[in-house]
Amino acid sequence: MLNETKIINYLKQNFISPGGIGDDAAIITGSNLISKDLLVEDIHFRLKYTDAASLAHKALQVNLSDIAAMGGLPSHVLLGIALPQNAQEYIDEFLQSFVQSCHQNNVELIGGDTCASPDKLYISVTIIGTAHTPILRSTAKIGDIVCAVGNLGYAHLGLQALESNTDIPKEFKQAFLKPNAAIKESLWLSSQASVTAMMDISDGLLTDLKKLCFASGVAAEINIDNLKNNIIFEESCSALNLNPLEVILTGGEDYGLLFTVKNDTYQELQANANFLIKRIGKIIKGNKGEVAFSRNIDLSLKEFSHFGEL
Amino acid sequence: MLNETKIINYLKQNFISPGGIGDDAAIITGSNLISKDLLVEDIHFRLKYTDAASLAHKALQVNLSDIAAMGGLPSHVLLGIALPQNAQEYIDEFLQSFVQSCHQNNVELIGGDTCASPDKLYISVTIIGTAHTPILRSTAKIGDIVCAVGNLGYAHLGLQALESNTDIPKEFKQAFLKPNAAIKESLWLSSQASVTAMMDISDGLLTDLKKLCFASGVAAEINIDNLKNNIIFEESCSALNLNPLEVILTGGEDYGLLFTVKNDTYQELQANANFLIKRIGKIIKGNKGEVAFSRNIDLSLKEFSHFGEL
Numbered sequence: 016m017l018n019e020t021k022i023i024n025y026l027k028q029n030f031i032s033p034g035g036i037g038d039d040a041a042i043i044t045g046s047n048l049i050s051k052d053l054l055v056e057d058i059h060f061r062l063k064y065t066d067a068a069s070l071a072h073k074a075l076q077v078n079l080s081d082i083a084a085m086g087g088l089p090s091h092v093l094l095g096i097a098l099p100q101n102a103q104e105y106i107d108e109f110l111q112s113f114v115q116s117c118h119q120n121n122v123e124l125i126g127g128d129t130c131a132s133p134d135k136l137y138i139s140v141t142i143i144g145t146a147h148t149p150i151l152r153s154t155a156k157i158g159d160i161v162c163a164v165g166n167l168g169y170a171h172l173g174l175q176a177l178e179s180n181t182d183i184p185k186e187f188k189q190a191f192l193k194p195n196a197a198i199k200e201s202l203w204l205s206s207q208a209s210v211t212a213m214m215d216i217s218d219g220l221l222t223d224l225k226k227l228c229f230a231s232g233v234a235a236e237i238n239i240d241n242l243k244n245n246i247i248f249e250e251s252c253s254a255l256n257l258n259p260l261e262v263i264l265t266g267g268e269d270y271g272l273l274f275t276v277k278n279d280t281y282q283e284l285q286a287n288a289n290f291l292i293k294r295i296g297k298i299i300k301g302n303k304g305e306v307a308f309s310r311n312i313d314l315s316l317k318e319f320s321h322f323g324e325l
Numbered sequence: 326m327l328n329e330t331k332i333i334n335y336l337k338q339n340f341i342s343p344g345g346i347g348d349d350a351a352i353i354t355g356s357n358l359i360s361k362d363l364l365v366e367d368i369h370f371r372l373k374y375t376d377a378a379s380l381a382h383k384a385l386q387v388n389l390s391d392i393a394a395m396g397g398l399p400s401h402v403l404l405g406i407a408l409p410q411n412a413q414e415y416i417d418e419f420l421q422s423f424v425q426s427c428h429q430n431n432v433e434l435i436g437g438d439t440c441a442s443p444d445k446l447y448i449s450v451t452i453i454g455t456a457h458t459p460i461l462r463s464t465a466k467i468g469d470i471v472c473a474v475g476n477l478g479y480a481h482l483g484l485q486a487l488e489s490n491t492d493i494p495k496e497f498k499q500a501f502l503k504p505n506a507a508i509k510e511s512l513w514l515s516s517q518a519s520v521t522a523m524m525d526i527s528d529g530l531l532t533d534l535k536k537l538c539f540a541s542g543v544a545a546e547i548n549i550d551n552l553k554n555n556i557i558f559e560e561s562c563s564a565l566n567l568n569p570l571e572v573i574l575t576g577g578e579d580y581g582l583l584f585t586v587k588n589d590t591y592q593e594l595q596a597n598a599n600f601l602i603k604r605i606g607k608i609i610k611g612n613k614g615e616v617a618f619s620r621n622i623d624l625s626l627k628e629f630s631h632f633g634e635l
Contacts, residue, residue, distance in 0.1 A: 040436070042435075053449060057443045125359070130368055133368060135445070137449075139363060
């Protein structure tokens with residue numbers, strides 16, 4: 016089966032260039048970043064539980080997150096919509112909210128494309144930004160500390176609750192419906208010399224850490240005991256028959272940050288940050304892209320994939 | 326009904342900025358251009374008569390055309406694919422051809438996004454280019470000559486033949502399946518001081534000329550007697566019960582160029598060009614965006630629209 020990784024690998028083999036395919040955003044020239052993300056009805060969202068304002072918010076935020084992933088400041092955006100007949104009222108509200116979200120995030124909507132869709136609603140956003148020195152995912156070094164910013168597994172838990180119409184605290188559902196890109200945290204981290212590599216967490220911690228390790232030619236070890244969320248998270252997982260650790264490791268769409276920091280400067284970085292930095296594990300010598308655990312865990316860890324995961 | 330023009334007008338009201346929504350490509354800063362175009366299965370193409378190589382060619386060319394529209398040189402491209410289960414073999418060939426087309430056109434594929442699609446195949450391409458002095462559609466002046474480059478109506482004729490499985494010369498079907506952006510012509514035209522405004526012809530001559538006039542705050546008159554195509558075109562229209570003049574005026578997807586040139590320098594421009602320039606009409610004083618004809622024509626001219634035209 017042709018999945019996202021295979022497509023990207025195929026394209027990589029044919030287009031090996033600095034700043035080319037591989038990072039969350041591509042580097043056009045010097046400090047200019049660009050990225051695009053698709054949101055497809057019944058793959059990424061369902062109209063029955065996603066109001067237009069939330070979808071507009073998310074469509075922008077997942078793209079902002081690609082720029083945040085590289086320590087960039089988003090500046091311009093283009094919006095593509097393939098619009099089915101029955102979604103016209105919905106899209107009217109979507110447009111108003113999208114415009115509003117752009118204003119709130121200081122990005123300028125400069126163009127786009129609209130067309131009919133035979134059935135489903137498709138949203139395609141292209142985002143442009145700038146980064147003085149873009150932080151790549153390919154520059155982690157053995158001995159670095161692996162860190163995360165943002166909640167892990169919240170969005171996946173929320174998605175499962177929405178899909179099964181299970182009553183759990185709103186916070187988790189909102190994490191899926193209206194995620195926020197970690198722009199401010201990313202800008203601060205990218206200004207710190209001790210941060211060695213960075214990306215956003217869109218496909219789940221485990222998958223994204225493997226990608227970071229693969230790109231950097233290293234391995235990593237996750238300290239399982241550092242991954243615990245709060246009791247409400249655990250109770251909500253129980254209500255849905257989900258294993259909390261599995262949700263934390265593999266749940267996608269949280270749009271936090273995954274980054275590595277030099278071992279001897281980690282304490283200082285954490286002390287100076289005005290947001291919570293989670294210590295996840297460390298970069299180790301090993302097979303490129305491999306992620307080990309600090310202790311044995313008995314889980315069947317299916318990787319998050321956009322291909323038919325709903 | 327919310328159509329493309331209404332969506333764009335809505336966005337324009339909220340985002341009035343130089344180089345903002347309105348032209349084929351948006352100006353990011355100074356000389357940097359960006360544009361995006363969606364291609365949707367069963368709206369823009371059908372898998373039953375569109376081979377993967379043709380679709381890849383077209384997906385790139387329609388985007389190249391947006392840069393050509395402004396006299397720009399395309400440089401980078403991003404590719405988004407929403408992929409249904411049954412299209413995986415098709416997309417494998419599509420990718421190979423897309424990569425090849427990028428090489429041939431000296432554009433670098435630097436990123437993109439792939440995901441599942443519940444049903445139809447969606448292609449979303451973002452293109453970046455540069456133009457020393459971008460040519461806008463909003464700068465035509467009263468008295469200018471209206472010109473076109475490329476065939477008019479060929480693609481629409483081809484589409485109608487493909488849809489009805491009618492046997493007409495391959496040239497017309499190819500015009501729809503594998504259009505070519507007028508990059509070289511556009512680069513030459515944009516270097517000529519006498520060219521006052523330009524855009525590409527993607528929605529049909531009449532619709533696009535109305536857009537150019539509206540943006541420039543002028544009107545135009547089309548000289549009907551200059552619009553004749555060749556006898557094979559006319560015979561093929563007959564075979565499909567189509568009025569040749571109507572096809573020339575309203576048929577979309579030709580991806581030629583529409584431009585205006587100062588009256589007193591038109592002869593010189595035409596003499597110096599190493600490609601055919603068609604004299605279509607002239608820019609006149611009148612209601613903003615209105616297009617008149619040199620003589621009465623008895624046609625019901627439906628405007629080309631991407632919303633459910635197939």
